[in-house]
Amino acid sequence: MDKPIFQVKGVDVFYGDNHAIKSVNLDIARNEVISLIGPSGCGKSTFIRCLNRMNDTIESARISGEVLLEGEDIYSKEMDVVMLRARVGMVFQKPNPFPKSIYDNVAYGPRIHGLVDTRSDLDDIVKESLQKAGLWEEVKDRLTAIGTSLSGGQQQRLCIARTIAVGPEVILMDEPCSALDPIATAKIEDLIDELREKYAIVIVTHSMQQAARVSQRTAYFHLGEIIEVGDTDQIFTNPKERLTEDYITGRFG
Amino acid sequence: MSRDLKTLVSQGLKSRYRNERIMRSLGVTALLFASGFLLLILSIIFSQGYRAFTQTYIEIPIELSTADIEDISSINFQNKIRDGLRELFPELQARAELADLFRLASRGASIDLERDISSETPPGTINFIALASSDVDMVNKGYFVDSESPRGRLSEQQYEYFQSLTDRNLISRQINTNLFLKGDSSYPEMAGVMGAIMGSVFVLGITLFLSFPIGAATAIYLEEFAPKNRFTDFIEVNINNLAAVPSVIFGLLGLAMFINFFGFPRSAPIVGGFVLTLMTLPIVIIASRAAITSVPPSIKEAALGLGASKLKMVVDHVIPLALPGMLTGTIIGMARALGESAPLLMIGMVAFITEIPQTIFSPSTTLPIQIFLWADSPDRGFSERTSAAIIILLVFLILMNLIAVILRKKFEKKW
Numbered sequence: 001m002d003k004p005i006f007q008v009k010g011v012d013v014f015y016g017d018n019h020a021i022k023s024v025n026l027d028i029a030r031n032e033v034i035s036l037i038g039p040s041g042c043g044k045s046t047f048i049r050c051l052n053r054m055n056d057t058i059e060s061a062r063i064s065g066e067v068l069l070e071g072e073d074i075y076s077k078e079m080d081v082v083m084l085r086a087r088v089g090m091v092f093q094k095p096n097p098f099p100k101s102i103y104d105n106v107a108y109g110p111r112i113h114g115l116v117d118t119r120s121d122l123d124d125i126v127k128e129s130l131q132k133a134g135l136w137e138e139v140k141d142r143l144t145a146i147g148t149s150l151s152g153g154q155q156q157r158l159c160i161a162r163t164i165a166v167g168p169e170v171i172l173m174d175e176p177c178s179a180l181d182p183i184a185t186a187k188i189e190d191l192i193d194e195l196r197e198k199y200a201i202v203i204v205t206h207s208m209q210q211a212a213r214v215s216q217r218t219a220y221f222h223l224g225e226i227i228e229v230g231d232t233d234q235i236f237t238n239p240k241e242r243l244t245e246d247y248i249t250g251r252f253g
Numbered sequence: 254m255s256r257d258l259k260t261l262v263s264q265g266l267k268s269r270y271r272n273e274r275i276m277r278s279l280g281v282t283a284l285l286f287a288s289g290f291l292l293l294i295l296s297i298i299f300s301q302g303y304r305a306f307t308q309t310y311i312e313i314p315i316e317l318s319t320a321d322i323e324d325i326s327s328i329n330f331q332n333k334i335r336d337g338l339r340e341l342f343p344e345l346q347a348r349a350e351l352a353d354l355f356r357l358a359s360r361g362a363s364i365d366l367e368r369d370i371s372s373e374t375p376p377g378t379i380n381f382i383a384l385a386s387s388d389v390d391m392v393n394k395g396y397f398v399d400s401e402s403p404r405g406r407l408s409e410q411q412y413e414y415f416q417s418l419t420d421r422n423l424i425s426r427q428i429n430t431n432l433f434l435k436g437d438s439s440y441p442e443m444a445g446v447m448g449a450i451m452g453s454v455f456v457l458g459i460t461l462f463l464s465f466p467i468g469a470a471t472a473i474y475l476e477e478f479a480p481k482n483r484f485t486d487f488i489e490v491n492i493n494n495l496a497a498v499p500s501v502i503f504g505l506l507g508l509a510m511f512i513n514f515f516g517f518p519r520s521a522p523i524v525g526g527f528v529l530t531l532m533t534l535p536i537v538i539i540a541s542r543a544a545i546t547s548v549p550p551s552i553k554e555a556a557l558g559l560g561a562s563k564l565k566m567v568v569d570h571v572i573p574l575a576l577p578g579m580l581t582g583t584i585i586g587m588a589r590a591l592g593e594s595a596p597l598l599m600i601g602m603v604a605f606i607t608e609i610p611q612t613i614f615s616p617s618t619t620l621p622i623q624i625f626l627w628a629d630s631p632d633r634g635f636s637e638r639t640s641a642a643i644i645i646l647l648v649f650l651i652l653m654n655l656i657a658v659i660l661r662k663k664f665e666k667k668w
Contacts, residue, residue: 054558059481085560092558096551098570108569109559159555166559 001029005170005200006051011065013046013055013224020046022224023065028170033192033201035211035232038221039247044204047221048172051202052088053081070169086113089163093175095155097147097162102139105147105158106130109166125165133161134191153184160191164199171195173203177210189214208248212236220244298647302640308429308442309390310382311358311418313337315366319376328370330363334383341423342414353410357418359384361431361443382427387441387634389415393424396633406633432641436609437623441634444627446642448609452522452602452617453591459526459613460533460590465583467530468537472579475538476545477567496535503532504599512600519601520616528596533586540582544575577664584657588650594621620646 006028013021021043028034036044046055053074055061067074074084086109097105106126109115116122126143130136135157139145147158156176163171173192177185192201192214205211211218212232219229220243228235228244239245314337321328335355345351362383369381388406391397392415397405404412418424436448479485507528511517517524548571556566597603602618603626610617618626624646627639 052558054554057554057557082560082562085558090558092551092554094551096549096555098552098555099574108556108561112559112561112565112569162555162559 001027003030004028005030005070006202007066007068007071008050009066009068011047011050011063011067013043013050014062015046015058016060020224021050024224024226026219026226026229028200028202029217030169030200031196031198032217033196033203033215034217034219035215036202036204036219036221037206037208037211037247040206042221043224044221045174046224048090048174048202048204051170051172052085052090054090056081086166087168088170088172089166089168090172090174091156091159091163091176094179095152095159097150097155097158099146099148101144102130102147102150102158103143106161106165109162113166115166129161129165130158132164132191132195133157134187135161151184153180153187156180156184156188157191160188160195164195168199170200170202173201175204175206178206185210208236220247222247295647298640298643302637302642302644304394305432305637305641306429307394307426308431309385309393310425310427311385311389312423312425313358313362313381313383314340315379315381317370317374317376317379322370322372322374322376325370325372328367330366333366334358334362334381337381337383341418341421350410353408354414357386357389357411357414359386359442360440382425384431384442385424387632390442391633393419393426394637432638436607437605437618437626438607439605441632441638444635444638446620446623446645448606449618449620449623449642450645451610452525453619455522455610455613455617456525456529456597456619457587457591459523460529461583461587463526463530464533464537464586465579468534468583469541469579471534472538472541472545473567473572476542477563477571492535492538496539499595500532500593501595501599503528504596506531507596507600518614518616520604520606520618521614522602522610522617523613524600525597525602525619526613528600529590529593532593532596533583533590536586536589537579537583540585541575541579544578544582545571547578548574577660581657581661584653584660588653588657591650591653592621592646594619594625597622598625620649 004027006026008024008026008028011021011024012019024047036047038044049055050063050067051074055063063075069084069087072079098108100108103126106129107122110122110125116125127136127140130139135154138154139150139158147155150158156179160171160176177188180188189210192203195201203211203215215232217230218232218235220227220235220239220241222243228239228241230240235244236248239248313334315333316336317333335351338354338358339345339351342354345354362385365384366381385393388411392403392405392407392412397403404415407415415424431443432445434447435443435445438444475485475488507524511524511527512519517527552570552574553566556570557563561569597619602616603622604616604618605626606616606618608615620642624639624642627635627642630636
């Protein structure tokens with residue numbers, strides 16, 4: 001691919017003595033949705049958290065190797081982690097809106113990064129983000145309601161709106177639909193498809209069907225290593241590696 | 254097979270339910286025991302103290318001439334009261350008898366009279382309600398009714414005068430405002446808790462002002478910013494231990510450090526405040542840490558994930574959510590500090606002080622110490638006041654704990 005937005009080269013992650021990620025290489029293209037699939041505990045979440053340095057918050061985590069965002073190593077001393085996380089947003093597995101109003105939830109990112117000067121500009125960003133997240137119609141009359149009063153699916157869309165309000169280049173999603181019902185899941189999958197126009201999306205998922213539906217490329221993780229990466233169609237219909245095939249066909253995992 | 258299950262279970266059911274009943278009745282018994290004792294204590298204190306909330310007064314005719322009104326500053330109010338008493342008992346002439354009579358009125362009566370008279374008062378006779386002495390008060394409240402000498406500390410003659418006044422309906426009981434408004438005094442009928450309350454207010458004010466910010470900041474730093482290593486573990490163990498140190502030791506520390514080394518004034522609320530701050534800090538820190546750790550990590554991760562710096566995350570999300578718990582812990586620490594006397598005794602807040610303190614540097618005492626001083630007094634009048642002061646202290650303590658409970662309920666579970 002030309003000009004990938006993320007280049008991961010030879011990354012190892014240790015949690016204390018536990019070798020969680022083993023020498024992983026992966027390129028991520030702009031405007032693509034790439035799924036990370038694999039059995040539980042194989043390192044998908046750990047890997048994705050390397051991309052925005054959320055593993056820094058874990059005391060025992062040690063990372064080696066290179067992670068390049070637009071050619072810059074995000075683990076170098078020159079890279080400001082606050083700036084990194086503005087450019088690489090994250091949506092978590094369990095929806096975690098702030099216990100503040102819906103408006104303040106979405107406005108939080110733009111506010112702390114100083115993205116707007118006037119209140120009306122902020123209003124515009126909030127409205128746009130909620131529209132893109134497919135939540136505007138449902139909450140436009142109650143922007144002052146507290147974020148946690150929404151349903152699970154709405155809360156997750158609020159978290160997505162909150163993330164895109166900052167205008168990142170990449171959105172990381174760690175099993176975003178695992179806590180949601182099928183209808184909410186479908187809405188978010190549609191949303192991911194629309195977001196692809198503007199953002200690169202890396203999505204960790206347990207559901208192979210979901211990976212098949214939303215992503216263009218898929219990477220299969222197994223015990224901390226990437227076994228195979230390729231076009232989603234090819235991975236699911238004609239996997240090259242034995243381990244991949246076993247997982248796809250349900251022999252384990 | 255199902256028949257086996259039924260028989261087996263039914264065999265044990267009877268004793269299982271019986272055990273449950275026994276446990277429940279034990280629990281109820283314990284509860285009744287505890288509340289019974291509580292009620293007993295409260296009713297004893299109340300029964301011993303409620304009479305202090307009223308005080309005996311004597312109605313005395315006071316004559317004010319026009320000349321008096323024109324030149325109030327020249328009036329000898331003590332004499333006015335004596336003249337009034339003389340009028341009530343015109344038959345008394347002997348000096349000893351009159352001296353006895355005059356002692357029925359309290360010294361505070363003349364102070365009240367002076368307060369009541371202004372240039373607006375019309376000349377003539379006014380029926381002044383004069384504060385009676387403590388000895389009269391004790392007899393009037395019936396403390397000696399069942400004892401061998403029903404006249405208490407009054408002499409035989411004084412007792413006759415008292416009965417005569419009672420027959421003439423000149424003895425009454427009014428609300429004891431002195432108890433609430435005045436400072437300490439050697440005369441029980443003039444003694445009040447206001448000096449002690451102001452002392453307590455000053456001391457607690459300083460304690461709150463110092464222990465809440467310092468304690469909260471320490472807790473935030475230890476929980477959110479400090480590295481997790483042996484040194485910070487050591488600090489945590491020490492803080493937990495400090496919370497259990499006997500309070501009198503903090504008093505010794507205050508004496509050595511603040512008064513002897515730094516030269517602060519003895520008996521002043523500022524030193525009391527510093528000492529109680531040291532004592533309350535561990536409690537505030539421990540409660541604040543608990544409040545901070547109860548903030549869901551998911552919210553903190555969300556903030557960090559959006560690109561908030563650590564400090565911003567703590568200020569925007571951790572502090573607002575932990576604040577109710579921090580405040581509750583602080584109020585509970587304050588309530589404990591309000592009732593402390595040992596450390597304050599060590600720094601000298603135990604002197605006999607009659608003026609109500611004006612600043613945090615004025616010598617003063619606190620409410621628990623005032624209770625202790627009054628309890629020590631042999632004067633009968635002070636024993637009912639001791640119980641009354643205890644009631645007042647309990648009311649403040651209940652109020653503070655009530656505020657803590659309300660705060661906790663109000664901010665519970667916002668997420």
